[in-house]
Structures are given as structure tokens and as C-alpha cells.
Amino acid sequence: MRALLHTYSESELTKLLCEGEDTLAKSVFAELYDRFERRIYAYCLRVTGCRDDAGDITQETFITFYRVARSKYIDQPSAYLLITARNKCLNFKRDHTSYDQLYEETVPSDSTRNSYEQKDLLDTISKALPLLDFEQREAFVLRYWNGLEYKEMAEICGENMNVMRTRVWRAKEKLKEILAPFIHEISNL
Template structure:
């Protein structure tokens, strides 16, 4: 987006990306919407701290990520369902193969360490550059590349992929798992 685009317009343009990132992080549409709303409110109230010429989307991603991490620290005392036993009892299994593959990928993503999942999603699902992902995560580009590489390998193991041919025709699954596989 052009640097001369009004900041509030840049914020509006970032909403779909923020929402997709938030859903990927927390796995709940309702929680994701709350995260996005919180990030936008903080962004608006701190708009004077935004540095013109930098990426509004990356700035808002950083706010959202920090809010997510703060909430995660608060939730450590809550009862978790890491194996999904409770969720499996209340979920309705989808009938379409691509949807099943996508659900398998989401489940595998949830087993990745947070830093690997975050880096992978920022670069592959959100299409951010390694540089922007490194800024959001507060690390360097080499670390981001390493996290993405480890995440892709671990996803392949978790999903029992042995070759590119194992990936189904669903382009979303392909993109999320192995976009730019030769990092």
C-alpha cells in the first residue's frame, strides 16, 4: 500500500490479514475477532506512535501478536484440551476430503512450537517478507528462515508426507505447508 494512503485506510486494508493470522494463532473465530478488535483499538489509540513509511500491517500484526501472547500467559492456569478429546466429542466431522486434509493440517500446526508456527504462518499464509516477519517476531531473518524450515519438516512428519506427490490438489493446503519450499 502506498505510503501516502491515509493511515486509517491502511488499517482497514489490514483487517482480513489480521483476522486470518489471529484465527491461525488461537484456532477460534470468536477469540480471533476479539484479538483483531483489540489490536485495532490499540492501534487507533496509539496511532501517534506509528512510524510513517513503515508497514501498517506489520505494526498491527505486532500489536495482535503481543496481545495474543499476553492472553496466553494469563490462560496458563486454565484447563486445556491439548489432545482435543473434548473438542472431538462436540465437533461434526466434515464430509469433503479437502476439508479433512485442511483440518489435519490445522491439527498438525497446533502441535508445532509457537515460534515455528508463527513464522510459518506470517510468511506463507500471510505473504509477509522474511524481513517483516523477523520484525514482528523480534528476531533476525536467519532465525525466521530456520523456524520455517523446521516447521515445514515437522509438518511433513506429522502428516506423514514423504514426497510432494502426497499433497492433495487443494491449493490452500499446498500453500500453507510448502510455499517456497526451497528456503
């Protein structure tokens, strides 16, 4: 069944998830989960800065999604999942005052396949991210690590596209400023 489901679009799958009987719904959810797990986890990891919390939030996000999607049709599951994850991350941010310290302590790079220089740069970016404010950090993560279009970002964050463009731009400017010596060295290699 899973092999067949692989050919379905996101919206077709959520329709099946909403209307299908229990066994089918579970298979459909498994397919959707496999499609979006990495994307949601990556977002949570980069925004919360902690593997355990990112795992917990990802778990809660998918559980929420399954329960809601069984009772009502969700047209864009990827956007819904990201919005849900975002809300949970905002709650996490609210509940953790020592959030940024936590970030620095618990985010090693996950890079294993990049070149040495790129891996180092990734490590450095990860460590510099807490120095951005939440909106800039989120915009950067959504744009580059989740690969979203500005239109999608605007929908998720409830802002217009220009605001999102500005946030990404400012995030990059600030990262460039922080990482200037490092980037210069890498770009000269």
C-alpha cells in the first residue's frame, strides 16, 4: 500500500487521511510522516537549538497533525506542519528563558557529508544563530534550511513577503558580520 501511496500528492494524501478508514489512514500518515519528518525536525532543531527539544516538538507536531487531519481536511499539510511546529517552538521559546545558552551548548553540527571547510562554516553558523533575534533566525532557517519560497514563509509567519525578505536579508547581514573573518578565509581557499 505504501508503494502506491508514494505516487499521491500531499493534498490527495490528506484527503485520504481525513476520509479513509483507520488502517488506510495510518498508512497514509506513515507516508506523510516520512515525507516531512526531516524538514520539520530540521526546522525545530535550528530554531530551538536542542536535539531533545526538537525531537519532542517534532513528535508533538505530527501527533497534533494526525489528530486534526483525521477530523478535517488539510489542504496543505507541509504548511500546516510548519505552522504547528512554529507555534510549538514559540511556546518553547516563551517557556525557556535560558534558551540561547541552551542553544550554544547543545547544537553540534550534523554535517557528515560536507567538505571540511563547509562543515566548519556550518558549525560556526550554528553557533552564530543565537545571536540573531528570533524572527531573523526563523526566517533564515525557513528560507535556507527548509527551502521555502517567500510566499510560503509569509503564510506561515503571518507576515507579508517583503517583511520576510527583509528578515532573511538582515539575518544574512548579521551572520556575515559575525562570521566575517571565517568566511573571508574560506572564500579565499
